[in-house]
Amino acid sequence: MSSEETALKKTDFKYKIGKVKQTPPVLQDKNTGLEYIELKPRANERVYGCTVFQGHYKEDKKLGQGTFGEVYRGVHLETQRQVAMKRTLVKAEKDLFPITAQREITILRKLSHKNVIKLIEMVYDYPPSASGTNGSSPATPTVNSTKSFYMILPYMVADLSGILHNPRIKLEMAAIKNILLQILEGINYIHCQKYMHRDIKTANLLIDHKGVLKIADFGLARNYYGAPPNLKFPGGAGVDAKYTSVVVTRWYRAPELVLGDKHYTTAVDMWGIGCVFGELFEKKPILQGQTDIDQGHVIFKLLGTPSAEDWKLARYLPGAELTRTNYTGNIKERFGKHLTEAGLDLLGNLLCLDPYRRLTAMSAKKHPFFTEEPVAAPTLQLPCEECHEADIKRYKEEQNKSASQLPPPAPQGHMIEKTQNAVPQIPKRPNGPTTGPNSKPPPTRPPTGPRAFVENKRGVPRSAQSPATNAPPIKSAKLSTYSEQSRPSRYSGSYNAPEKANPNTAARIDTRYNSIPKKRYYGGLPSNVPEAPSRFGSQNSRYGQPRDAFSRTSQYSDSRFSNSRPPATTNPNETPLRTQRRDGGNTHPVHQPSSANGSIHTATEKPETHSLQPRQNAKNSEDIANLY
Numbered sequence: 001m002s003s004e005e006t007a008l009k010k011t012d013f014k015y016k017i018g019k020v021k022q023t024p025p026v027l028q029d030k031n032t033g034l035e036y037i038e039l040k041p042r043a044n045e046r047v048y049g050c051t052v053f054q055g056h057y058k059e060d061k062k063l064g065q066g067t068f069g070e071v072y073r074g075v076h077l078e079t080q081r082q083v084a085m086k087r088t089l090v091k092a093e094k095d096l097f098p099i100t101a102q103r104e105i106t107i108l109r110k111l112s113h114k115n116v117i118k119l120i121e122m123v124y125d126y127p128p129s130a131s132g133t134n135g136s137s138p139a140t141p142t143v144n145s146t147k148s149f150y151m152i153l154p155y156m157v158a159d160l161s162g163i164l165h166n167p168r169i170k171l172e173m174a175a176i177k178n179i180l181l182q183i184l185e186g187i188n189y190i191h192c193q194k195y196m197h198r199d200i201k202t203a204n205l206l207i208d209h210k211g212v213l214k215i216a217d218f219g220l221a222r223n224y225y226g227a228p229p230n231l232k233f234p235g236g237a238g239v240d241a242k243y244t245s246v247v248v249t250r251w252y253r254a255p256e257l258v259l260g261d262k263h264y265t266t267a268v269d270m271w272g273i274g275c276v277f278g279e280l281f282e283k284k285p286i287l288q289g290q291t292d293i294d295q296g297h298v299i300f301k302l303l304g305t306p307s308a309e310d311w312k313l314a315r316y317l318p319g320a321e322l323t324r325t326n327y328t329g330n331i332k333e334r335f336g337k338h339l340t341e342a343g344l345d346l347l348g349n350l351l352c353l354d355p356y357r358r359l360t361a362m363s364a365k366k367h368p369f370f371t372e373e374p375v376a377a378p379t380l381q382l383p384c385e386e387c388h389e390a391d392i393k394r395y396k397e398e399q400n401k402s403a404s405q406l407p408p409p410a411p412q413g414h415m416i417e418k419t420q421n422a423v424p425q426i427p428k429r430p431n432g433p434t435t436g437p438n439s440k441p442p443p444t445r446p447p448t449g450p451r452a453f454v455e456n457k458r459g460v461p462r463s464a465q466s467p468a469t470n471a472p473p474i475k476s477a478k479l480s481t482y483s484e485q486s487r488p489s490r491y492s493g494s495y496n497a498p499e500k501a502n503p504n505t506a507a508r509i510d511t512r513y514n515s516i517p518k519k520r521y522y523g524g525l526p527s528n529v530p531e532a533p534s535r536f537g538s539q540n541s542r543y544g545q546p547r548d549a550f551s552r553t554s555q556y557s558d559s560r561f562s563n564s565r566p567p568a569t570t571n572p573n574e575t576p577l578r579t580q581r582r583d584g585g586n587t588h589p590v591h592q593p594s595s596a597n598g599s600i601h602t603a604t605e606k607p608e609t610h611s612l613q614p615r616q617n618a619k620n621s622e623d624i625a626n627l628y
């Protein structure tokens with residue numbers, strides 16, 4: 001074999017995923033100078049560096065539906081510990097691996113914080129149907145069988161979405177503050193590690209049996225460029241590059257994303273936290289736009305259409321036409337009944353339309369809301385009941401059942417006679433959809449927009465709704481491609497009436513459940529877009545003037561508006577998140593080829609710029625137990 005051929009063969013096996021139990025020697029390619037590790041195919045464990053599923057783990061109950069697979073509760077047989085397994089299916093024939101799953105693995109391996117989910121290890125298997133589920137018999141792969149990769153995570157008894165939908169759980173203010181502080185701690189850590197999460201929502205906030213909240217689902221997360229957040233300045237970090245704006249589940253999507261901003265910052269996560277904060281009171285997502293454009297209307301309805309003074313850069317964004325609406329906002333009316341002045345101030349500053357005035361996690365933790373009575377509970381106590389996304393259907397069935405036991409309705413004679421006016425009508429809105437009293441009840445299961453989008457011929461991201469299994473059908477068809485938004489009619493006058501929401505999915509929280517005595521508790525202790533002026537005069541010019549973190553007055557008459565934008569800072573690492581729809585729809589999965597022996601290449605993602613945190617390798621059951 002010639003030396004060239006040898007080099008080529010060697011470089012085939014440069015990348016790997018998973019836990020390395022013995023470090024093989026690092027070799028150097030003579031031609032390219034690149035370092036590589038030679039992988040030897042294994043007889044029993046088909047993928048190098050991964051534990052095999054059979055004999056080590058056992059699948060139990062399904063907990064949730066993910067974009068590329070399902071999440072299960074399971075058991076680690078050696079330690080008999082409960083674990084969660086996030087399964088990613090990879091077609092054996094094509095040998096491809098989804099990039100979102102790969103990003104999640106890469107990032108999770110680098111993060112280590114109490115309020116961030118930990119990746120225990122990666123496990124590899126043929127699906128249980130092909131090899132049996134009892135974990136006793138070894139896998140007998142068939143020729144065309146699909147490979148499964150499992151991310152093994154510590155098992156969490158609940159996610160916040162499940163908790164909020166559980167009619168038996170009532171969150172007091174002290175518990176709400178505890179939850180909020182834990183989210184802020186976790187997100188502050190993530191931001192300081194120079195990552196944006198980009199999918200903050202209640203379903204991704206998990207809670208363990210001790211009441212410790214963990215931020216999960218890093219499938220949309222990415223590293224950002226520029227300086228990390230600083231206590232002195234509001235806004236966010238990461239403005240120095242261009243990212244895809246089709247991120248974050250629609251109902252939690254920040255206004256700058258809705259308006260098509262690509263130079264966004266970690267502030268998009270802070271908006272999501274503001275949405276979660278409001279949801280803790282209303283027990284359903286607070287901003288339920290029915291299309292991507294409707295999302296903008298719904299946001300401005302709550303917070304008021306921003307004036308040029310409120311949000312100077314808005315009019316330079318591709319979706320600026322939305323700022324020509326005339327909503328007055330009703331945040332105080334809506335949340336005044338739940339919150340004090342300080343609470344409203346915190347909510348208003350998290351849901352600040354201008355991302356450069358939005359609170360950072362660092363500042364939000366210090367907000368006076370947390371020092372006023374009642375202060376945050378030292379630990380979060382939850383009833384001894386599992387509450388996951390998958391349980392929401394069950395809660396609804398329970399509620400329907402109890403509703404059917406209600407006394408029969410009043411006889412006809414006692415009812416107000418229906419008039420023609422009572423016939424439901426599609427509300428007319430001069431500037432797009434509203435969510436006023438006449439509007440239809442919105443679905444309570446969030447859309448799964450950002451994961452599923454394709455690019456059209458012009459390279460503009462085009463959302464493709466990917467309804468989850470239980471999700472109400474939300475037609476996405478009319479879409480917020482900003483190339484289309486240059487047509488004024490999309491914003492003025494002829495707005496398509498939003499699709500009728502499924503009334504069965506509307507939140508109907510029956511307060512009677514709240515009186516059911518709690519059981520045992522978990523818890524340790526109880527169109528003509530003008531050219532935009534630059535907002536980055538120099539790389540750090542936005543840090544030029546210190547600003548009071550809680551001030552909402554404009555402080556942006558600075559150099560950022562007079563300097564021109566620097567030459568393309570487009571991030572070369574930003575891989576468009578073209579992913580496969582859950583429903584197997586017409587999108588293009590981004591997979592990565594694996595090598596002939598089943599190891600996975602990670603070539604499409606550039607290595608992260610940060611140093612890798614050392615990660616514990618579990619060699620025996622004791623080590624493994626420590627990891628759980």
Ligand SMILES: Nc1ncnc2c1ncn2[C@@H]1O[C@H](COP(=O)(O)OP(=O)(O)OP(=O)(O)O)[C@@H](O)[C@H]1O
Binds near residue numbers: 069159451
């Ligand atoms: N470690 C865990 N313990 C318990 N339940 C979990 C765990 N991880 C995930 N889940 C459950 O599975 C659901 C989906 O998980 P996750 O969000 O990580 O998957 P996903 O593929 O990213 O989903 P999506 O595409 O909807 O964001 C969660 O909402 C939660 O209910």
